[in-house]
Amino acid sequence: MTEQQGTSDRQDTASSEREEGIRSFLAGALPATIAGLTDLVRIPSVSWSAFDPAHVAASAKAVAALFEATGVFDAVHIKQAVADPQSGELGQPAVLATRRARNGRPTVLLYAHHDVQPPGDDADWDSPPFEPTVRGDRLYGRGAADDKAGVVSHLAAVRALAHEYGDDLDLGLVLFIEGEEEFGSRSFADFLEQNRVALASDVIIVADSDNWNVDTPSLTISLRGNVTFKLTVETLEHASHSGMFGGAAPDAMMAMVRLLSTLHGPDGSVAVEGLTESGETVPDSPDAIADFTRDAALLPGVTPIGSGPLLARLWAKPAITITGIDAPSVANASNTLLPKVSVRLSARIAPGQDAREALAALEAHVHANVPFGAHVEISDTDGGQPFLVDTSGWAVTAAKKAMADGWGVEPMETGIGGSIPFIADLVRVFPDAQILVTGVEDPDTRAHSPNESLHLGVFKRAILTEALLLSRLAENRIPE
Template sequence: MTDSQHPVTPTDPRTVSELAEAVQGGFPAAVADLGGLVRIPSVSWDAFDPAHVAASAEAVAELVRGTGLFETVQVSRAPIGDTGTLGQPAVLARRPARDGKPTVLLYAHHDVQPQGDDADWDSPPFEPTVKGDRLYGRGASDDKAGVMTHVAALRAVREVLGDDLGVGVAVFIEGEEEFGSRSFADFLRQHRDDLAADVIVVADSGNWSTTVPAITVGLRGNVTFRLTVRTLAHASHSGMVGGAVPDAMLAMVKLLATLHDDAGSVAVAGLHSREAEHPEQSEQQLREEAGLLEGVTPIGTGPLLSRVWSQPSITVTGIDAPSVANASNTLSPEVSVRISARIAPGQAASEAYAAIEAHLREHAPFGAHVEIDDVDQGDPFLVDTSGWALAEATAAMTEAWGEAPLQIGIGGSIPFIADLVRTFPEAQILVTGVEDPDTRAHSPNESQHLGVLHRAVLSEAVLIARLDARS
C-alpha cells in the first residue's frame, strides 16, 4: 500500500496474525469491561452527581494500569479558567519513547450524556444489554467503547510485542467532553509534557458502515447557549389581556422561526457554508438512519451530506416553559430555550456566535427583551491529510477491516481538537472511532456494534505495532 506522499509497506503478516489472535482471545474480557463502565452513570453535567464521574475515572485508571505498560497512571483535575472551580476527573498515563521512536497519544472520554426518559429505552440505560451483535446502554459507544478500544489494543500489543516497546504511548481519558470540555485547555497547560506526542488518536467519531471503516477529516464547530425571552413583569390572565399583550411564548416562537427559511436552511446572515465534494447518500438511507417519519421531508438544500458536513445548522434542544400538565390560563412572562448551532468548517465559532447573537437581537418581535447566557463555543476542524500518520493509519485499518477507510466529514463537533492543535502544532491528529450509522449516540437505545469494536481494537493494535517498527 502506498500514497503519493508517504509510501508505506505492509505490516509483517506474522505480527498482524498474532495481534488478531490476541484481540480475539481478549475480546470477551474487553466486552465485559465495557459493560462494567456502562453501569457507571458518569454524566458530567452540573445537575448530576459528580461522584459517578469520579468512580468512572477510577475504574478507567484501573483498566489502564492493568495493561502493565505505563510508568505512571494518575487521575487528575484541572481548573476551569479563573472560576475557582475544578473540572471533572480525567485519567492520564505515559510511557516514554526509546531509540528515536515516535510517541502516540490515545484520547477518549469516559463521561456520558444524560439518559433522558428511561421509558424511551428498550432496556435500562445503565444496564449493558447484548442483543444480537450490539451492546446497548448509555455510553456503550460514545465513548466508553473508545476507552476500551485503547485498553484492549494495548493489552494485545503487550501480549504480542511484550512490554519492552520503543514507541512512546500516552493515554488521556477525559471526564467532561459531553459538558463542553471546560477544563480541557487548562488540563493541556497543566500536563503539557505528559501529553506531548507525534501522533494523536482521537477515538470519538464513526465509520461509514459496520463493514467499511472511516477516518474523519472534517468536523463542524459548535455554539451553544441559553436564550431567554421576556415580555411581561408577571403572568397575566389570558382572557383579560390576551390578544392585546404578547406573551413570551408567542415572542419566542416568532423569533425562533426567523432562524430558518421555508426550506429549513439556516437563515442567519454571516453564517457560512464550505464548498467541498461529498459522497452520495440516498434520501432513503437518510430516512432510515435518522428515523424520519413517513411524510416528513428532509430540510435544507444541496447534496444531503453537504447539509450535515459542510453547512451550518441550528437546533432547539430544550425548553423551559410551563408544562402541559401544569398549564394555567395565563400569559407566560418569560420562556427560555437551549440553542445548539453547528458551524461549518472554515468559520471561527466566535464569528458564528456574533452573527447568531446579532440576528436574535435584531429580530426580537414586539420589542421583547432578549437575554443570552451560558455560552459555549468550539471551533470546527479540518484534518491535515498530508502527513505520514494518516498513511500509517490507513494501512492499519485496511489490514484490520479488509477494507480501506473512507475519509469523511461528520456533522458533530469535537471542539477540543482546536485546543490540541494550538498546544501541539507539530502533532498529527487522527480522528477515528467506533460508531456506525445505527449507534444512536446521545439518543435512547444507544448501542455499540461488537464487530466494529473488534475491528477497531485490531486496527489500533496494528497501528501501534507499525509505529513501534517505524524508524
C-alpha cells in the same frame, strides 16, 4: 541480494509475523475484552453536575487499574484540573498514563473519555441502561459505544503490543482518558496546560467518532463547531388576562415564535446572514436520503430540511436547533399572556468559521429581527471551534492503510455533523501533532439516546486497526 536487501526482507518477515501474532492475540482475547467493557458500562459515570461524582471517580479508578495492569506504562495517574478559574472548582477526574519513546520512535497520544450521558427515562430503554446486555450482534448500555468502547479499544490495542513486544516496545505512548467530555470538557484547557510536557506527542488518536456503516470504516476529517446560548424575550411587566388584553398586547410567546421563525428559510435552511458554509466535497451517495430518513427516525411523510446534497447539509453547512424552552407546561397553562419566555439555542457551525464570528452573526440576527419592540437578552453563551483535518500527513496515510487491513475494505473520509470542541485546544497546544479522529460507532449506535449500543463486529475491527497502526509505528514504518 545485497546485505541491505537481506536486512529489509528480514525486517518485513519479522513485522509480518508480529502482525499475525497481534491478530491471533486479539481474536483470543475478544471475549475477555468485551467482558471488561461490560464491567465499565455498569459504572454509571454521568459527569453532569446533577449526578453523583463518586461514580465518575470510581470509573476513573477502574480505568487506571486496567491500564496499569498492562505493564506498558512508566506511570499511571488520576488527575483533575480546574473547571472554573473564578471559583477554583475542579473538573471530573481523568486518567493520564505515559511511556517514554525510545530509539527515535514517535510518541502517540490515545484519547477517549470514560464519562457518559445521563440515561434519561429508564422506561425508554429495552434493557436497563447500566446493565450491559447483548442482543444479536450488539451490546446495549449507556456508554457501551460512547465512549467506553473507545477506552477499551485503546486498552485492547495496548495489551496486544505488550504481548508481542514485551520490553522491546520502543513506541512512546501517552494515554489521556477524560472524565467530563459529556459535560463540556470544562477543565480540558487547564488540563492541557498543567500536563503539556507529558501530553506532547507526534500523533493523537481521538477514539470518539463513528464509521460509515458496520462494514466500512471511516476516518473523520471534518467536524462542525458549536455556539449555544440562552435567549430570553420579554414583552410585559407581568402576566395579563388573555381575554381582556389578547389581540392587542404582544405576549412573549408570540414574540419568541415570530423571532425564531426568522432563523430558517421556507425549506428549513439556516437564514442567518454571516453563518458560512465550508464548501467541502462530500461523497456521492445515492441512498443518502433513504439512509438518513431511517437513521434519523423521521416519521412517515416527514422530509429532510435544507437544500443541496444531504451530506453537505450535515457536514458543511450550519444548523440551528432549539433544544429547550422555559414556559408553562400544558398541564399548568392558564388563560394569560406570558410576560417572559426563554429558550436554549444550539447552532452547529461549518468548518472554516470561527465560533466567535458565528456568535456575533447570531446576536446581530436576533437584534435585527425582534418583533413588536420586545426586549431580548442573550446569556450563558458557550462555543467550540470546528475542525478540518490536514489529510496530507503521513499519519493519515498510515491510519487509512491500517483501516483497510483491519476491516478488509478501503475506508471513507467523512465529516461529522456533531462537534468535538476540545480538538481545537489540542491543535492550539500541540500544533505540530497529527490528529486522527476514529471511533467505534455506526449509524445504529444511538449515542446519547435510549438503547445506545455497540456493534461487536465494528468493535473487533476497530481494535485490530489501532493495534496494527501502533505496531507499524513501533516498527518505525512511517509512509514517505
